[in-house]
Amino acid sequence: MFGQLATDEVLLNEKTLWTGGPGSSGYRYGNYPESEIESRRANLERVRETINQQGSMDPGAVASLLGQPKVGYGSYQSFGKLRMQFDGVDGAVGYERSLDLEQALATVSYEANGTTFTREYLASEPDGVIALRISADKPGQVSVTTTFDRNASTSAALDKQGLAQAAITTSADGGIAVDGALADNGLRYHADTRIDAAGGDVTEVPDGIRVTGADSVTLFWSGGTDYELSYPDYRTGESADALRARIQSRVDAAAAKGYDAVRADHVADYRELFDRVTLDLDATPLTTHTDDALAAYRGQGGADRALETLYYQFGRYLLISSSREGSLPANLQGVWNNRNNPPWSADYHTNINLQMNYWPALSSNLAETTKPYLAYVADLARAGADSARNVFGHDGWMVMNETTPFGFTGLFDWSTAFWFPEANAWTAQAFWWEYLYGGDEEFLREQAWPVLKGAADFWVDYLSEDPRDGSLVANPSYSPEHGPFTAGAAMSQQIATEAFDTVLAAASILGKDAEVADVAAARAQIDDGLHIGDDGLLREWKADGVAGEAQHRHSSHLYALFPGRANSPTATPQLAKAAEASLNDRGDGGTGWSMACKVNFWAHLLDGDHAHRMLRNMISNSTYPNLWDVHPPFQIDGNFGATSGVNEMLVQNEADSVAVLPAGASSPGCTTTGASSPSASP
């Protein structure tokens, strides 16, 4: 919500509203056409041999042999917006707009013509509605015209996107219904708005409802699609009528329940999650607005614990508000997209971004928020099993650099960002963490095992013997968006090693050792991707001398430091020193998520000062006035990564132990000094 005085807008987001996928022209989940499989396999062998002989290959050359046009990938779409035109705002004074993080309530208030007006906005998980209450402290003062705006692009080329062709119908009792199907893939959508006025008059206007002279106005909105997270069709199969009835019943139920009860249930539901973590850095709470607080923070060189606390809790608010069971995981913009052609399609990038969204989930005691992520990865594993057979003839499952809600687990051809088979094991790792935190063996057996085992199986097949030393390496291997294709880049090896270790640990808990003999054999032969170069830095590529880009935003070779645990100052001090040198070499800059990543790295190097310096850097240089992270433009991963970084400064888990205040600090305002070992007791 924008909270504008005369014309306010509420942007509507529903994460399943995507173009592309089944129903769109030529969609094949990114798989090769059957007729090409043989020649593509030959191309893969050519790439492998070239890399073995020459040491590396240019990404463009690999993409031309293995890539293909991105067909039917699609993009996240805007669900339109509600526009509200308010009467009687002339001469308004005392305007305030706020977001209460403790209750997840947004408010606008002002005084005009001797009347105080208040608008309150919420998005309720229990009732599945957005609700809004517009009230005044004197009777008969609220007059507002609410219309549904398709938020269609003004460009003729894009006029078939989003809800551009939606049918909008109004009803005399205050309803606005929106119906249609996306032009691209036939995905059905429906939205309902119900406007209840206390007193006053209600009339229909084009695409909306006008209320005049009411004591208060309550609005409920809900929207949905016939999308279902289930490979291969991704549809509920319901009729347009059934979809309409499903959405209408939510809005009717909320309206019958009434705003006060919807609000009470929303606040209780939210607080049950949010209240689990209190961060008290002994700071006086902020009394200024966020833009002023940011300006002051920059001016003081970042010494405001209150703003840092707020920023931390804002990340938890964003996660609770964009990732609840029964829907898709938070995409690149969470649920705050405003376009039909958002940056990177507001998709699921799996070379760090999607994973980073969930870094703070368990460590912030928000296990409920991981449910959409786990469900999503489980579905990727189903789609990706067909892709692994198609693309490689491998067992297990695959997904590459980026994907969609429609199981796009194959290939496209953006040379510097198309190849990342490690995404399977990295996303699967979320299942292991879930088990480590929850300790639920049935979950491990029934849900985690197939996904973890499938990822490990893929890597058993994908690795091949390195002629340089006889170890098992990934070939081709690509360090995300950086350098050439080589064999055995650090990130590939670290992730594959972790995938093996995880599945072996899970097998031993579940009594399935016999099923993982091949994994154990591969683990014994794998190159673990942890090598120190002649320059004292951790190697990003196996061979010394590969030319990288100074200060590249991805620091992929540090995976084992975080989110992995194989490289740590206590267990592997030399490697940790090399990681530290590498990090210093990369510098303290980067895009938002890149800096957020470094907060976590420094925390895991047990250097609280440097972790805090990175956080300061982010808040000072990569934060919009509303505290969203700047990529640019807005990308939510940085917010989540920074919240995770604060958690990691305060509490870390490693192997079987938990360290409290592990990241020693001597900066003003902190009272701890020195690094405690991860096994130290609290």
Ligand code: FUC
């Ligand atoms: C990765 C990053 C980019 C961007 C994109 C969405 O590919 O390298 O910086 O964040 O994801």
